[in-house]
Amino acid sequence: MLTFSIDKSLTDSKARAGxxxxxxxxxxxxxxxxVGTLGTVKGVHMHELRDDINAEIILGNTYxxxxxxxxxxxAQAGGLHKFNGWERPILTDxxxxxxxxxxxxxxxxxxxxxxxxxxxxxxxLFTPENVVDIQRIIGSDIMMALDECTPGTAExxxxxxxxxxxxxxxxxxxxxxxxxxxLYGHYQAYFPIVQGCTYPxxxxxxxxxxxxxxxxxxxxxxxxxxxxxEVMYEMIEVVNDVLPEDKPRYxxxxxxxxxxxxxxxxGVDMMDCVMPTRNGxxxxxxxPEGTMNMRNAKWAKDFSPLWxxxxxxxxxxxxxxYVRHLFASDExxxxxxxxxxxxxxxxWLVRQAREHILHGDFHAWKEEMVKKxxxxx
Amino acid sequence: MLTFSIDKSLTDSKARAGxxxxxxxxxxxxxxxxVGTLGTVKGVHMHELRDDINAEIILGNTYxxxxxxxxxxxAQAGGLHKFNGWERPILTDxxxxxxxxxxxxxxxxxxxxxxxxxxxxxxxLFTPENVVDIQRIIGSDIMMALDECTPGTAExxxxxxxxxxxxxxxxxxxxxxxxxxxLYGHYQAYFPIVQGCTYPxxxxxxxxxxxxxxxxxxxxxxxxxxxxxEVMYEMIEVVNDVLPEDKPRYxxxxxxxxxxxxxxxxGVDMMDCVMPTRNGxxxxxxxPEGTMNMRNAKWAKDFSPLWxxxxxxxxxxxxxxYVRHLFASDExxxxxxxxxxxxxxxxWLVRQAREHILHGDFHAWKEEMVKKxxxxx
Numbered sequence: 001m002l003t004f005s006i007d008k009s010l011t012d013s014k015a016r017a018g019x020x021x022x023x024x025x026x027x028x029x030x031x032x033x034x035v036g037t038l039g040t041v042k043g044v045h046m047h048e049l050r051d052d053i054n055a056e057i058i059l060g061n062t063y064x065x066x067x068x069x070x071x072x073x074x075a076q077a078g079g080l081h082k083f084n085g086w087e088r089p090i091l092t093d094x095x096x097x098x099x100x101x102x103x104x105x106x107x108x109x110x111x112x113x114x115x116x117x118x119x120x121x122x123x124x125l126f127t128p129e130n131v132v133d134i135q136r137i138i139g140s141d142i143m144m145a146l147d148e149c150t151p152g153t154a155e156x157x158x159x160x161x162x163x164x165x166x167x168x169x170x171x172x173x174x175x176x177x178x179x180x181x182x183l184y185g186h187y188q189a190y191f192p193i194v195q196g197c198t199y200p201x202x203x204x205x206x207x208x209x210x211x212x213x214x215x216x217x218x219x220x221x222x223x224x225x226x227x228x229x230e231v232m233y234e235m236i237e238v239v240n241d242v243l244p245e246d247k248p249r250y251x252x253x254x255x256x257x258x259x260x261x262x263x264x265x266x267g268v269d270m271m272d273c274v275m276p277t278r279n280g281x282x283x284x285x286x287x288p289e290g291t292m293n294m295r296n297a298k299w300a301k302d303f304s305p306l307w308x309x310x311x312x313x314x315x316x317x318x319x320x321x322y323v324r325h326l327f328a329s330d331e332x333x334x335x336x337x338x339x340x341x342x343x344x345x346x347x348w349l350v351r352q353a354r355e356h357i358l359h360g361d362f363h364a365w366k367e368e369m370v371k372k373x374x375x376x377x
Numbered sequence: 378m379l380t381f382s383i384d385k386s387l388t389d390s391k392a393r394a395g396x397x398x399x400x401x402x403x404x405x406x407x408x409x410x411x412v413g414t415l416g417t418v419k420g421v422h423m424h425e426l427r428d429d430i431n432a433e434i435i436l437g438n439t440y441x442x443x444x445x446x447x448x449x450x451x452a453q454a455g456g457l458h459k460f461n462g463w464e465r466p467i468l469t470d471x472x473x474x475x476x477x478x479x480x481x482x483x484x485x486x487x488x489x490x491x492x493x494x495x496x497x498x499x500x501x502l503f504t505p506e507n508v509v510d511i512q513r514i515i516g517s518d519i520m521m522a523l524d525e526c527t528p529g530t531a532e533x534x535x536x537x538x539x540x541x542x543x544x545x546x547x548x549x550x551x552x553x554x555x556x557x558x559x560l561y562g563h564y565q566a567y568f569p570i571v572q573g574c575t576y577p578x579x580x581x582x583x584x585x586x587x588x589x590x591x592x593x594x595x596x597x598x599x600x601x602x603x604x605x606x607e608v609m610y611e612m613i614e615v616v617n618d619v620l621p622e623d624k625p626r627y628x629x630x631x632x633x634x635x636x637x638x639x640x641x642x643x644g645v646d647m648m649d650c651v652m653p654t655r656n657g658x659x660x661x662x663x664x665p666e667g668t669m670n671m672r673n674a675k676w677a678k679d680f681s682p683l684w685x686x687x688x689x690x691x692x693x694x695x696x697x698x699y700v701r702h703l704f705a706s707d708e709x710x711x712x713x714x715x716x717x718x719x720x721x722x723x724x725w726l727v728r729q730a731r732e733h734i735l736h737g738d739f740h741a742w743k744e745e746m747v748k749k750x751x752x753x754x
Contacts, residue, residue: 038702038703038706038708039699039702040703040708040710042708042709042710043709043710043713044710045691045710045713045714046694047690047694068702068705068706069677069698069702069705072678073677073678073698073702076678076680077680077696077698082680083680083696083698083699083702084699085694085695085696085699300446300450301449301450301453303453303454303459303460313424314422317423317424317462318462319454319460319462321446321450321454321460322416322460322461322462325415325416325445325446325450325460326415326417328445328446329415329445331415331417331419332419332420332709332712332713333417333419333420333421333422335709336420336422336709336713337422
């Protein structure tokens with residue numbers, strides 16, 4: 001089973017500190033989940049994720065894993081945990097988002113999402129039912145429902161129609177989830193996703209529909225897809241007023257360190273984003289005092305450690321000058337160091353948030369942090 | 378000081394097990410030295426090199442470090458050890474080899490090697506004297522003399538002229554070495570290099586000249602540069618008959634696992650090569666039973682560990698199928714795993730060689746290993 005208990009709630013904030021228990025171990029919330037697109041968090045070893053970054057759960061992308069290595073390989077391996085050696089919880093998305101952002105010739109019908117592979121052009125169909133089957137084969141601890149991720153700039157009429165389709169798909173997926181069993185002996189939860197674009201009435205309706213299922217946890221999708229941050233925050237508030245308090249809330253694909261803290265402040269428990277690894281590979285390092293562009297010549301002779309009392313070994317043993325040299329020379333190690341550092345920073349940030357929730361001063365601490373996190377050093 | 382002691386010699390082989398002691402620690406010979414071109418062994422963290430691969434010494438390339446990050450940065454850092462955080466011994470080449478293989482508009486004169494940077498086209502000059510000064514700034518434990526690396530296919534007349542220049546450069550470099558002092562308080566040795574192409578008389582003459590200096594160690598250069606392997610082995614024998622027994626012998630830039638064992642059998646103590654990391658990045662893994670091309674579909678469903686009782690964590694936790702998937706998906710982690718695995722294998726191979734020398738059965742063991750190492754699995 002997947003259970004959720006709340007250790008502490010606050011009066012001046014919707015933030016809460018909780019614990020999710022899965023068959024692959026516990027997750028302390030609020031939590032950030034590194035993205036392991038193809039069964040690997042880019043540039044990071046599994047033992048680094050576990051022992052140095054202290055990730056408690058990672059993501060896999062159903063769309064990517066379905067195409068490569070493919071379901072026959074994952075099935076023969078005995079699921080993704082066995083295939084990639086990650087023994088802690090795994091969450092998989094439904095693949096819908098990548099169909100829209102990556103695949104060619106995609107087309108939605110009542111049946112599902114038709115698309116061609118971005119790799120070899122082969123034809124495929126994702127349905128609410130078969131993405132449950134695929135995630136059963138992957139063996140993720142938390143599976144996601146197939147939905148249409150409505151663009152943040154969609155007009156009301158389109159958003160209305162899109163939500164109706166997402167709701168029908170959700171009901172089909174939920175029935176199929178209940179009618180199927182795990183393949184590897186461990187429990188798999190199924191999270192429905194609240195869509196509704198930037199329209200409060202649609203968001204409320206979607207949240208009520210999602211809440212009515214009584215799933216183990218609920219997700220908020222379709223945010224950070226083009227709308228202003230303030231609108232995203234407003235939508236989180238609208239949705240979290242409706243979603244049940246006693247189930248974890250997962251904000252999908254968000255975001256900057258500031259977004260993370262603002263979402264926690266509004267009652268979000270789980271988040272994921274490619275930003276720490278993707279921006280890291282481009283030379284951007286997040287720190288408690290703001291961001292550093294490591295390609296900048298200003299670091300060329302700064303021999304101080306990246307972050308002297310930082311949580312990761314890379315923070316303490318490598319200097320800014322050395323990392324700047326590695327980026328200037330396009331060395332692989334530059335991307336490795338930046339990816340580990342940024343993930344360790346994101347995990348540090350949510351652990352700090354949790355400590356401050358438990359201590360009761362989260363809101364004041366968040367206000368101070370938000371002033372610093374957006375600076376460019 | 379740099380000292381060398383021999384723990385064991387053999388009667389049926391020139392192989393010997395020894396210990397080199399430097400101010401940054403001891404090196405057990407025969408040893409393989411991972412190449413850290415720009416102050417980083419590509420794709421590998423310093424702590425992985427130290428704790429997992431168990432490298433006892435790494436290389437830096439003077440040409441590369443001189444251009445990036447440049448001598449002002451290295452000097453302000455307090456040398457390469459401080460800059461990159463590697464606390465064990467470092468050996469640097471003289472930069473001559475890269476001038477010929479990488480730089481544009483290179484030209485040799487009596488004074489030295491004129492070249493333009495392959496990065497920005499800027500003009501530079503390496504002389505026997507200033508490459509000592511540069512390596513003093515880098516602070517390597519073992520510095521190398523500037524030489525002309527004669528192509529393996531050179532005619533006698535050219536090889537003769539080239540060796541004469543190398544000998545004059547060596548005398549100038551040696552004088553400058555003796556006239557200068559370390560900058561950081563630790564001892565720096567200076568190894569002369571035997572050239573002479575594939576001509577036994579030139580090789581003997583060069584070895585005698587090199588031996589006459591009484592340096593802390595001696596190197597054999599200009600091999601594995603186009604000549605057949607048998608010719609390389611013959612040249613090693615010719616040279617090692619002349620080089621002193623009581624000083625370490627370093628065979629530069631060699632080679633395959635078989636080359637490594639054949640060189641050890643002929644009295645070589647130190648080797649380096651980019652092959653484990655470069656071939657690793659392309660998907661080739663070396664094992665005791667032969668090589669594996671990890672892009673090959675034959676590994677797609679082989680869920681056994683890379684090397685179940687291998688020396689590195691990557692050998693034991695990642696399966697062939699997973700690594701094959703990472704290469705097929707062009708994931709960074711593929712290159713990281715292959716680089717670590719191959720370096721750990723090379724270090725395992727020389728440790729095994731040392732054990733068999735101590736045990737007295739090196740030659741027979743080598744004959745068996747050579748039959749297997751060249752196979753394609």
